[in-house]
Amino acid sequence: MDPIPSRRYLVLLCQDRKQEAFRALKELTGGQVTSIATLAPDGELPRAQLTDQCAVVFDRIGVALLRCGEEKRRLLAMAAQESNPAILAIELERQVRAMARPKDIGIPVTPSNDPESLAAYLKGYRDAVNEIVDRALERQGPAAIVHPPSTPPDEASMSWGVHVTRSAVSTYNGRGVKLAVLDTGLDLTHPDFAARQIVSRSFVDGESVQDGNGHGTHCAGIAGGPARPSAGPRYGVAGEVELYIGKVLGDQGGGADGSVLEGINWAIEHGCHIISMSLGSSLESGQNYSKVFEEVARRALAAGTVIIAAAGNESRRPELIAPVSHPANCPSIFAVGAVDQALQTASFSCAGLVPDGGQVDIAGPGVQVLSSWPVPQRHNTLSGTSMATPFVAGIAALHAQSDPALRSRALLNILVQTARRLTQPSRDVGAGLVQAP
Template sequence: MSQVKPQASPRTGRYLVLLGQDDLKASIRHLSSLAQITIRQRSSTSADALDDACALVFDQIGVAFIRCTDQERSRIAAAAGGNTILAVEPERTVYAIAHASHQKRVVKPLKRAAPDSPTDTATWGIRAVGAEASKQTGKGIRIAILDTGLDLTHPDFAGRAIESRSFVSGQPVQDGNGHGTHCAGIAAGPAKPKGQPRYGVAGEAELYIGKVLGNEGSGGDGSILEGIDWAISQGCAVVSMSLGSPVQPGEGYSAVYEGVARRALAAGTLIVAAAGNESQRPEFIAPVGHPANCPSIAAIGALAEDLSVAPFSDGGLEGNGGEIDLAAPGVDVLSSWPAPELHHTLSGTSMATPFVAGVAALYAQADSNARAERLLKRLEDGAQKLQAPARDVGAGLVRAPGAA
């Protein structure tokens, strides 16, 4: 079986700097002296609107996002590896993963029709993960969905207390794409949506919507990291990221994202991310994409209704973090969609990821000590073993607590 060689993700010309957190102020001063730049706090501007010759610092995760000259970048890179400047990387462009190269194959509008039978009260995905059988609802647990936003007027979310923030300059949280609304619905849509089978896992979880991708479905690493910083500051137990960019076979993971993910775990926040849709099975399998290939981020693969691996789902071809951790429903998945359609069926590892986030919220509600690494272990221990190799499904199909 051959491997696909995906195109490299475009760079934006801006840079990410992982700062030492033992003395963050000293790290910031060192960065400022190296690059002769003005330091701004996250609250004063957004990452994608960053001016030249300045840096935006995300305090929770200890990352600076900068524009600088090549000479300044060289000075910063030369200082990397010490106690103040730990890593320097170019910013990549990232994408809503269901809108990747296989869009025509994996995105399908929902045909408006009644459920197949009177007993079909939930989608196949909800049944597969056992959400209906669980006593937990996600109540009191905060889930961050970092994506294209949410249709804040959607009737399925009426009356819900939803916190939201846009990290995309000039665009409100309101979802002009649909991808974010779909993912939010899978993770935490209502248990009894009007006129539709149940499609949401944790219907009483508290939603934190971070718009980190523009309405066209793309954005930069800076906005993603800004969203993670915000989610940690809000006390979110899980961050769901159905986004990323392809990597070359043999390419390593981002040291900046890995540092951020470790700091998130230390703060009690688990990050789950879509593995990517670049495979064309059985001809070839693409490696898990960025940033899901980081060791401390849970990479999620996609399954079809018969629990076979979805043909587009990327696989764990690389060690040291490039493995799949868990799998979840990712083919023909019904969820919410912006008006006027209100509901759509999509396919992708983007859909599998919020299933895991929703189930994580159920485990977090069931056990107040299940956070960060412990939460991931609960997910893995409770997963249903599958016939597919671990490189494609990790620990197996994610299953809700209490599911038979």
């Protein structure tokens, strides 16, 4: 018997040695190994009921979710480090959470027109042309695009985020592009989504896709809300994108790596071009990025899918600047920081402080952002890198629609190339503010 209680682990398998990996898992753990696709016609997995030494493999991304004790974990770790080419890595499963600022949850929409707020808003439209963003443009050919001065939005017709990202003037709407939002689900009864054909799935035990939290509905609204909502100003970017809603966080806003990876597996299987993840967990001192999530992100890119994730809200600027959170700190995951109406880095937004991974790639609107909310409230304003992330994901869908060649890394490259340069360092805002084509 194992000396300590069993825990859940992520095991990275070699995609070219799938059968060998299955055999190795069985031999090393002495337990049952099952493919997610064979569990049931719809592939549903009772994650909370994983028994000891039981592993479930997410075939498309080549990762197993395993429950075992320390003795078995050591055997797998030794196999990954030494002798078995089919087992590449093993990591403890982490808990993750929604990346909105908790104190903002549930605050009603209160648009402000006071002179002080308007002055701060207008101040944000100075166009300072920075030197070329060092890290972001090292991999780019074309020169940076300099955008002309902006004019204030008509707040009755569109949110400030839709305006400042130029989404309102784009000729694209995301039609024909598949975008997955992995979050707390969606209010499927919401009038702004009731007529949409939405593919959805819950990866949370005992909970349906119906959003009992609000965070997922808010994020989905930013990425794919309609150009003409049922009430109020426009808040969505890609109003005709094909939405895939994966519930990977429970109604309390929390979840675990296993559900997130299963959601990624599902999105790739459905051919999604973009995955938006406004979730994560903070890093401990000296903690590196996840080898499992990094390899999954690479495999997603090889399949034509980009993963865009929130950089995190742990900073308390100027006193404390925190590093980019897990899993956005993986080099192959596109990390999104947040700016406010003045186009200044949000006080909570994490920064690229770690040389090996952990960079911020781009920034999006993330302070007092209007979007959809479960009925009866219907709309709400929230703050967080959670809000900035679906702006980037939705605009990625517009770019993907504009040119079928813009897929995988080419899609991420165009986001960097067309970003609006800001005065802040790239560690805070990456290439700058995301811009619609």
